[in-house]
Amino acid sequence: MYSIGIDLGGTTIKGIITGDNGYRSEIIRIPTGTASGGDGIMDTIITVIEQLMQGMDSSVTIGGIGLGSPGFIDTDGVVLGGAENLPGWEGMHIYEPIRQKFGIPVIASNDVTVMAFAEYCFGAARGINNCVCIALGTGVGGGLIIDGQLYSGTHGMAGEIGHISVDTNGRECNCGQRGCLEQYVAAPSVVAIAKEVCRKVKYMKTSEFVNSVIENPDIVTSKFIYEYVVKGDPIACHINEIICDKLARAIGVVANILAPDRFVLGGGVMMSGDCIVETVKKYVARYCWRSIRNRFDIKAAELGDEAGVLGAAALAMRGIP
Amino acid sequence: MYSIGIDLGGTTIKGIITGDNGYRSEIIRIPTGTASGGDGIMDTIITVIEQLMQGMDSSVTIGGIGLGSPGFIDTDGVVLGGAENLPGWEGMHIYEPIRQKFGIPVIASNDVTVMAFAEYCFGAARGINNCVCIALGTGVGGGLIIDGQLYSGTHGMAGEIGHISVDTNGRECNCGQRGCLEQYVAAPSVVAIAKEVCRKVKYMKTSEFVNSVIENPDIVTSKFIYEYVVKGDPIACHINEIICDKLARAIGVVANILAPDRFVLGGGVMMSGDCIVETVKKYVARYCWRSIRNRFDIKAAELGDEAGVLGAAALAMRGIP
Numbered sequence: 001m002y003s004i005g006i007d008l009g010g011t012t013i014k015g016i017i018t019g020d021n022g023y024r025s026e027i028i029r030i031p032t033g034t035a036s037g038g039d040g041i042m043d044t045i046i047t048v049i050e051q052l053m054q055g056m057d058s059s060v061t062i063g064g065i066g067l068g069s070p071g072f073i074d075t076d077g078v079v080l081g082g083a084e085n086l087p088g089w090e091g092m093h094i095y096e097p098i099r100q101k102f103g104i105p106v107i108a109s110n111d112v113t114v115m116a117f118a119e120y121c122f123g124a125a126r127g128i129n130n131c132v133c134i135a136l137g138t139g140v141g142g143g144l145i146i147d148g149q150l151y152s153g154t155h156g157m158a159g160e161i162g163h164i165s166v167d168t169n170g171r172e173c174n175c176g177q178r179g180c181l182e183q184y185v186a187a188p189s190v191v192a193i194a195k196e197v198c199r200k201v202k203y204m205k206t207s208e209f210v211n212s213v214i215e216n217p218d219i220v221t222s223k224f225i226y227e228y229v230v231k232g233d234p235i236a237c238h239i240n241e242i243i244c245d246k247l248a249r250a251i252g253v254v255a256n257i258l259a260p261d262r263f264v265l266g267g268g269v270m271m272s273g274d275c276i277v278e279t280v281k282k283y284v285a286r287y288c289w290r291s292i293r294n295r296f297d298i299k300a301a302e303l304g305d306e307a308g309v310l311g312a313a314a315l316a317m318r319g320i321p
Numbered sequence: 322m323y324s325i326g327i328d329l330g331g332t333t334i335k336g337i338i339t340g341d342n343g344y345r346s347e348i349i350r351i352p353t354g355t356a357s358g359g360d361g362i363m364d365t366i367i368t369v370i371e372q373l374m375q376g377m378d379s380s381v382t383i384g385g386i387g388l389g390s391p392g393f394i395d396t397d398g399v400v401l402g403g404a405e406n407l408p409g410w411e412g413m414h415i416y417e418p419i420r421q422k423f424g425i426p427v428i429a430s431n432d433v434t435v436m437a438f439a440e441y442c443f444g445a446a447r448g449i450n451n452c453v454c455i456a457l458g459t460g461v462g463g464g465l466i467i468d469g470q471l472y473s474g475t476h477g478m479a480g481e482i483g484h485i486s487v488d489t490n491g492r493e494c495n496c497g498q499r500g501c502l503e504q505y506v507a508a509p510s511v512v513a514i515a516k517e518v519c520r521k522v523k524y525m526k527t528s529e530f531v532n533s534v535i536e537n538p539d540i541v542t543s544k545f546i547y548e549y550v551v552k553g554d555p556i557a558c559h560i561n562e563i564i565c566d567k568l569a570r571a572i573g574v575v576a577n578i579l580a581p582d583r584f585v586l587g588g589g590v591m592m593s594g595d596c597i598v599e600t601v602k603k604y605v606a607r608y609c610w611r612s613i614r615n616r617f618d619i620k621a622a623e624l625g626d627e628a629g630v631l632g633a634a635a636l637a638m639r640g641i642p
Contacts, residue, residue: 072612081612130475142578146467153580154451157613160577168489175610254578256481257463259474289496291393291402292478
């Protein structure tokens with residue numbers, strides 16, 4: 001059997017064809033083009049599917065199309081919310097237009113849930129039946145594998161790990177709470193914290209990192225920061241410790257509730273910061289029951305930015321009856 | 322089919338026989354007797370089962386024995402920890418002695434998990450496939466129903482909701498963290514907070530509640546406090562608001578992670594405080610995503626102190642193949 005996986009992102013829509021014989025096509029990438037609203041995004045998704053099919057051997061039949069999307073996707077394929085980066089996408093019915101166009105069953109889920117499924121099928125969570133994936137990107141999301149199944153919660157809304165408050169009096173979040181995890185470990189937050197710390201210690205002229213950040217704040221990204229962490233810059237390392245302490249708090253909370261076998265950390269921030277896993281491990285024992293802590297491990301995601309398409313294709317392969 | 326349900330508590334062991342025809346025997350209660358350690362507790366459990374069987378019609382055959390116990394119970398029936406109220410119970414193998422004595426399959430799980438299963442089968446969570454039960458007693462525990470199944474996590478350790486930190490700089494907990502939910506909403510914590518608040522406002526001679534607490538602190542229980550909440554005493558109501566705010570924070574965290582359909586609140590504190598559910602509802606919107614908040618409800622448990630035996634019996638009925 002063959003299936004198509006689509007990964008809908010804020011800037012790019014990616015697509016792949018995979019087969020249960022291990023076949024993987026080239027990944028097709030087209031800019032999302034959010035200017036024409038929800039219908040425009042749907043048109044681009046259909047274009048990606050058409051291009052994939054054009055490149056296909058005529059003997060291949062597609063059994064299903066899977067799609068990972070930002071936001072909450074209910075079981076009927078309706079986008080209920082949480083997709084602020086995609087204007088007009090909320091309220092869209094994902095299944096109907098694709099089914100009508102191609103006559104193939106469609107299944108959609110939240111992008112981080114789909115990433116978790118990819119890591120469960122092919123990556124860092126292979127064979128791990130109770131697993132929590134945390135994606136540290138522009139925002140912070142969670143994907144849950146429970147008893148070997150994707151768990152999406154009521155109306156696809158589970159996994160809002162980014163809004164666990166890790167500091168009661170901490171940084172304000174647009175959700176109305178204070179100290180949400182997202183305010184510390186999402187890429188823009190990591191950058192904001194780095195700039196704040198550097199402004200406070202700008203007298204430390206000996207640090208090349210601090211000088212660079214103060215002189216040219218626009219070049220600061222999580223990748224930039226983690227290059228200095230790797231070099232051992234003390235201020236960059238201090239920022240890493242702040243971030244990992246907060247992440248460890250959230251992992252502790254989730255571990256106390258779900259007692260999973262493994263946490264998998266992925267997303268853009270993780271791609272810059274290999275060392276995050278080790279630093280988080282150092283802190284996490286403080287924030288959960290000892291007997292629980294001794295029974296889970298923490299690993300970096302293995303599939304990088306291919307997790308979205310691979311997970312969506314796997315979902316189509318396994319999730320459509 | 323008939324099954325036996327055993328509820329192992331710190332002070333009493335309770336037992337019942339139930340039938341899938343709706344039959345429920347009288348509940349037998351024997352003091353736990355913790356002086357003789359784990360083996361003594363096991364002897365008392367066996368005595369309870371024997372007494373239940375003696376009262377049984379000779380035509381009845383028992384298909385399984387279910388047991389709810391404090392602490393973490395792994396899938397082999399070994400008590401891995403978390404049962405501090407029962408000295409000598411940690412490390413015990415629950416299944417072997419009962420199986421040997423009666424030749425009947427045994428299944429055991431954490432007491433709050435079992436309570437959650439009872440509420441799912443017979444009580445406030447009937448028909449609710451994704452549900453979180455929180456028991457507010459001497460400690461605070463959680464039981465999870467996920468996709469219509471009990472979820473116990475790795476080695477039976479899921480549901481440690483009492484150790485979600487709801488105040489980063491809050492009350493110290495014996496787990497090493499600060500601000501654990503248990504430090505606010507477990508029965509001893511409710512009493513401790515009430516005494517602290519009353520000491521601070523003891524000049525308020527007009528409050529009968531404050532006077533009683535100051536003059537006779539030993540009589541204060543959560544039941545005592547909630548009698549004054551019902552009467553509208555402003556200080557008692559203030560204490561209720563503190564407690565419910567913290568509980569709402571923890572519910573918000575769990576809701577963000579699991580997006581369940583329902584929370585069920587039970588345990589001794591809830592039996593005193595009907596009004597807790599309404600007060601918690603008032604606060605909970607602050608602490609979770611709005612779109613998630615709009616999709617779950619919060620109810621009081623319905624089965625009271627019979628939840629343990631009923632859940633254990635149901636587990637034996639449905640959980641033993």
